[in-house]
Amino acid sequence: MTIIAVFNQKGGVGKTTTSLNLIAALARGGLDPLAIDLDPQAHLSIIGDVPVASGSDSMFGFYAESRALSDLVRKFTIGGNIIPSHMELSKVDALHGKGLKSVMRLKNAIHEEMLEQEGAPIVIDCCPMLNVLSLNAIFASGKVLVPISADFLSVRGAIQLESTLKALEHVVKRRIERRYVVTRYDTRRRMSHEIVAQLRERFGAELCNSHISENVSLAESPACNKDVFTHAPHSQGAKDYDALMTELAATGFI
Amino acid sequence: MTIIAVFNQKGGVGKTTTSLNLIAALARGGLDPLAIDLDPQAHLSIIGDVPVASGSDSMFGFYAESRALSDLVRKFTIGGNIIPSHMELSKVDALHGKGLKSVMRLKNAIHEEMLEQEGAPIVIDCCPMLNVLSLNAIFASGKVLVPISADFLSVRGAIQLESTLKALEHVVKRRIERRYVVTRYDTRRRMSHEIVAQLRERFGAELCNSHISENVSLAESPACNKDVFTHAPHSQGAKDYDALMTELAATGFI
Numbered sequence: 001m002t003i004i005a006v007f008n009q010k011g012g013v014g015k016t017t018t019s020l021n022l023i024a025a026l027a028r029g030g031l032d033p034l035a036i037d038l039d040p041q042a043h044l045s046i047i048g049d050v051p052v053a054s055g056s057d058s059m060f061g062f063y064a065e066s067r068a069l070s071d072l073v074r075k076f077t078i079g080g081n082i083i084p085s086h087m088e089l090s091k092v093d094a095l096h097g098k099g100l101k102s103v104m105r106l107k108n109a110i111h112e113e114m115l116e117q118e119g120a121p122i123v124i125d126c127c128p129m130l131n132v133l134s135l136n137a138i139f140a141s142g143k144v145l146v147p148i149s150a151d152f153l154s155v156r157g158a159i160q161l162e163s164t165l166k167a168l169e170h171v172v173k174r175r176i177e178r179r180y181v182v183t184r185y186d187t188r189r190r191m192s193h194e195i196v197a198q199l200r201e202r203f204g205a206e207l208c209n210s211h212i213s214e215n216v217s218l219a220e221s222p223a224c225n226k227d228v229f230t231h232a233p234h235s236q237g238a239k240d241y242d243a244l245m246t247e248l249a250a251t252g253f254i
Numbered sequence: 255m256t257i258i259a260v261f262n263q264k265g266g267v268g269k270t271t272t273s274l275n276l277i278a279a280l281a282r283g284g285l286d287p288l289a290i291d292l293d294p295q296a297h298l299s300i301i302g303d304v305p306v307a308s309g310s311d312s313m314f315g316f317y318a319e320s321r322a323l324s325d326l327v328r329k330f331t332i333g334g335n336i337i338p339s340h341m342e343l344s345k346v347d348a349l350h351g352k353g354l355k356s357v358m359r360l361k362n363a364i365h366e367e368m369l370e371q372e373g374a375p376i377v378i379d380c381c382p383m384l385n386v387l388s389l390n391a392i393f394a395s396g397k398v399l400v401p402i403s404a405d406f407l408s409v410r411g412a413i414q415l416e417s418t419l420k421a422l423e424h425v426v427k428r429r430i431e432r433r434y435v436v437t438r439y440d441t442r443r444r445m446s447h448e449i450v451a452q453l454r455e456r457f458g459a460e461l462c463n464s465h466i467s468e469n470v471s472l473a474e475s476p477a478c479n480k481d482v483f484t485h486a487p488h489s490q491g492a493k494d495y496d497a498l499m500t501e502l503a504a505t506g507f508i
């Protein structure tokens with residue numbers, strides 16, 4: 001019964017790269033993952049080359065037209081299935097505001113449609129903003145994976161997010177489990193090491209031991225509509241996401 | 255009479271890094287730049303360590319309380335001055351919607367308050383979303399500088415932006431000048447070279463000849479609340495932003 005929201009309000013820190021390769025790793029591990037693309041810029045859907053004729057056939061159809069999530073599920077070439085995004089999803093914030101009812105919609109729908117199944121983990125890719133969509137993801141999941149690129153502003157974003165999550169826990173009166181994972185880690189940079197040390201002190205066991213290295217294969221695979229295991233199975237990027245997958249499974253996060 | 259919006263709807267491509275170092279280069283060149291931070295995450299303001307007591311003393315005060323822009327100008331330790339951002343600015347989209355009146359507010363205020371002065375170029379740092387705030391920046395500026403990191407999704411974002419700008423030109427019935435600049439360029443990666451070739455074909459002379467190299471000094475300087483010229487004057491990052499500054503000035507963009 002695993003639902004994970006991949007979120008950090010900083011842009012370009014590897015949310016989509018992490019969602020992509022985690023889904024691929026889960027599928028290769030024999031599971032049947034469901035990706036939910038909650039970024040109106042639809043990068044995960046674009047990488048998977050999911051043909052979306054109109055907003056109605058995406059998560060926008062769920063929010064604006066109350067379509068059933070199960071009707072929106074599509075095959076995901078990367079592995080498992082996906083409910084794609086569409087740029088119309090950017091209207092949802094304006095439509096729905098931030099009331100408690102609107103941030104619980106995804107959680108309730110997943111529950112009512114019994115989308116959560118054993119062996120079928122759900123991974124939600126979010127946009128770089130703590131808006132209605134991302135709040136939907138966080139409340140639906142109860143587990144947040146926070147990619148942090150090894151730089152000053154991304155670390156700040158993570159620390160801000162930590163206090164936001166604590167505040168949200170008071171609202172929902174339950175623990176929101178989280179893991180922080182360093183991405184774009186360049187072992188030759190002193191900055192990378194300093195940042196990991198800072199994060200270790202701050203987040204302790206919530207900071208994954210696995211880091212994702214800066215690796216060109218991770219940047220290339222989306223251009224070929226592939227995950228890194230398919231595009232460059234022997235690359236450092238593939239090894240790192242495999243190690244992350246193993247660690248998250250071993251520690252019961254997935 | 256230079257107003258430049260630094261925008262790309264992709265996250266983490268170097269908008270803030272470019273705004274920061276362009277402002278520093280302009281100040282070092284003897285000009286008196288004005289930075290406007292239009293990202294509710296206020297990264298530029300954070301890097302400049304601008305103390306902002308409340309939303310009222312930021313661009314939020316302009317949008318929500320109709321405060322005069324001139325009343326909000328502060329000294330910017332990086333160079334020149336800044337009108338800072340504050341996280342309350344994220345409310346503006348909800349408050350104001352996307353009507354023509356609301357996207358012209360910044361343009362009109364700059365004009366009425368005669369903020370635009372010879373020798374005092376304005377540089378507007380935007381958030382990674384084509385929302386009311388970014389539209390304000392684009393319409394206020396008439397000149398858009400688009401950082402493109404050397405990867406698939408950032409290039410897609412630039413191509414999407416190009417068609418958006420063409421559509422906006424129809425609305426405002428005038429040319430929106432633009433320059434595209436490749437950032438995080440890694441000359442050892444074949445992908446970097448392929449991307450530059452694609453962009454050159456697509457954008458021709460609108461693609462800057464200068465690229466900004468992937469350089470650790472550019473990632474480090476924000477952590478020290480500095481621009482790259484102050485933090486690491488002999489670094490490749492400093493050379494590259496200096497070259498970009500020179501090229502933009504020589505081609506009349508600045």
Ligand SMILES: Nc1ncnc2c1ncn2[C@@H]1O[C@H](COP(=O)(O)OP(=O)(O)OP(=O)(O)O)[C@@H](O)[C@H]1O
Pocket residue numbers: 010011012013014015016017018039043126127128183184185212213214215216217218219220222264265266382405406407408
């Ligand atoms: N470990 C890595 N090594 C090399 N390139 C990477 C790595 N992680 C991410 N990238 C590249 O960095 C860019 C940003 O990554 P990505 O799009 O996954 O971030 P994001 O957080 O989803 O961004 P956004 O905030 O725009 O949604 C992409 O081009 C991606 O290919």
Ligand SMILES: Nc1ncnc2c1ncn2[C@@H]1O[C@H](COP(=O)(O)OP(=O)(O)OP(=O)(O)O)[C@@H](O)[C@H]1O
Pocket residue numbers: 010011012128151152153154264265266267268269270271272293297380381382437438439466467468469470471472473474476
């Ligand atoms: N040329 C470069 N070399 C090394 N690091 C860079 C370079 N350009 C940007 N960075 C780093 O990449 C990260 C993202 O850059 P930056 O914050 O400027 O992007 P952005 O487009 O403003 O992001 P956002 O969409 O979140 O506003 C920062 O940590 C920055 O220090």
Ligand SMILES: [Mg+2]
Pocket residue numbers: 015016017039043126127
């Ligand atoms: Mg993304």
Ligand SMILES: [Mg+2]
Pocket residue numbers: 269270271293297380381
């Ligand atoms: Mg920025």
